[in-house]
Amino acid sequence: AQKITQTQPGMFVQEKEAVTLDCTYDTSDPSYGLFWYKQPSSGEMIFLIYQGSYDQQNATEGRYSLNFQKARKSANLVISASQLGDSAMYFCAMRGILTGGFKTIFGAGTRLFVKA
Amino acid sequence: DSGVTQTPKHLITATGQRVTLRCSPRSGDLSVYWYQQSLDQGLQFLIQYYNGEERAKGNILERFSAQQFPDLHSELNLSSLELGDSALYFCASSVGTGVGELFFGEGSRLTVL
Numbered sequence: 350a351q352k353i354t355q356t357q358p359g360m361f362v363q364e365k366e367a368v369t370l371d372c373t374y375d376t377s378d379p380s381y382g383l384f385w386y387k388q389p390s391s392g393e394m395i396f397l398i399y400q401g402s403y404d405q406q407n408a409t410e411g412r413y414s415l416n417f418q419k420a421r422k423s424a425n426l427v428i429s430a431s432q433l434g435d436s437a438m439y440f441c442a443m444r445g446i447l448t449g450g451f452k453t454i455f456g457a458g459t460r461l462f463v464k465a
Numbered sequence: 466d467s468g469v470t471q472t473p474k475h476l477i478t479a480t481g482q483r484v485t486l487r488c489s490p491r492s493g494d495l496s497v498y499w500y501q502q503s504l505d506q507g508l509q510f511l512i513q514y515y516n517g518e519e520r521a522k523g524n525i526l527e528r529f530s531a532q533q534f535p536d537l538h539s540e541l542n543l544s545s546l547e548l549g550d551s552a553l554y555f556c557a558s559s560v561g562t563g564v565g566e567l568f569f570g571e572g573s574r575l576t577v578l
Contacts, residue, residue: 384566392553393467394508394569440507442567452521453498453557453567455508 351376353441355456362431363464369416370426370439370459378445383424384453385415388438397439400424428461436463468492471556471570479578483544486573490537490558496520497539498567499531500555508555514539515561543575551577 352375362368374383385397400408400415408415416425424443428435438460444453468491478484490497499511510523514533525531528546533539543550553574557567 382565386569392574393571394555394557396467396566396568399566452510452513452523454510455500457507 351378351443351445351454353443353454353456355441355459357459358457359460359462361462361464362428364433365430367427367429368431368461370428370441370461372424372426372441372456374422374424374441374443376422376443376445381443381445383415383417384442384444385413385424385426386440386442386455387435388440388458389434390437394440398426431463433463433465436461467568467570469556469558469568469570471554471573473573474571475574475576477576477578478546480546480548482546482577483542484546484575486541486543486554486556486575488539488541488556488558488570490539490556491568494558494560494568495537496559496561497533497537498557498559499525499539499541500557502553502555502572503549504552511541546575546577548577551575 354373381402383400387395398410398413400417412429414427438458440458441456470489472487495516498513500508511525513521531541553572555572557569
C-alpha cells in the first residue's frame with residue numbers, strides 16, 4: 350500500500366527565512382512521482398513542484414526546491430526567502446504506476462504561518 | 466487559472482437530497498479525478514476516469530457515483546446526503562495516467578443542513 354506522511358501539523362517561519370516542510374512516503378512501486386501542492390485560505394489547490402523517482406537531480410521551481418532522498422523515502426519541500434503570501438496549507442502527494450494504480454494520494458498537510 | 470472548471474462553486478442542500486457536481490477538464494486532458502476534502506482534512510481520493518472509463522476507485526461511498534462523458538466532462542452524483550457529506554469536492558485532470566501532475570479546479574463547496 351502507498352502512504353504519505355507529513356509529521357508537522359503546523360510550522361512558523363520568519364519572513365525572508367527559509368523553511369523545510371517534511372514529507373516521507375512509502376511505496377513498493379519502482380516508478381512514481383512526488384508532488385507538492387499549496388492550498389491558500391481561498392481553497393484552491395496550486396501545483397508547486399514535481400519530482401520523478403528516476404530523476405537524478407532535485408527539482409527546483411523558483412523559490413521552491415524538493416530535497417529528494419530516495420533511500421530514505423523522503424521528499425521535503427524547501428521554501429527559500431519566505432513571503433507573507435506563502436502562509437497556506439501545503440500537501441505532499443505521490444502517484445505510483447504499478448501498485449499505486451492511477452490514483453494520487455495526499456498527506457494530511459502542513460499549515461505554514463509566515464511571520465512579519 | 467488551472468483550466469479545470471467546476472460548477473457549482475457553492476451548494477447548500479438538506480439531508481436526504483441529491484446533488485450533481487460538474488467538472489470540465491483542461492483542454493486535451495483525458496483523465497479526471499474526484500477528491501473530497503472535509504474541514505481541516507487532507508484530500509481523500511474518490512474515483513478516477515480515463516477517456517470515459519473508470520480506472521481507479523478510492524473510498525467512495527455507495528451513495529456516490531460518477532461518470533465521464535464522451536466530451537470528457539465528468540459528473541459526481543451524491544445522493545441521500547448526510548451532514549457528514551459536507552465538504553469541498555475537487556475535480557482534477559491530467560493528460561494521461563502516468564506520473565504527471567494533477568491540475569485542480571477551484572472546488573465545489575457542499576453544505577448539507
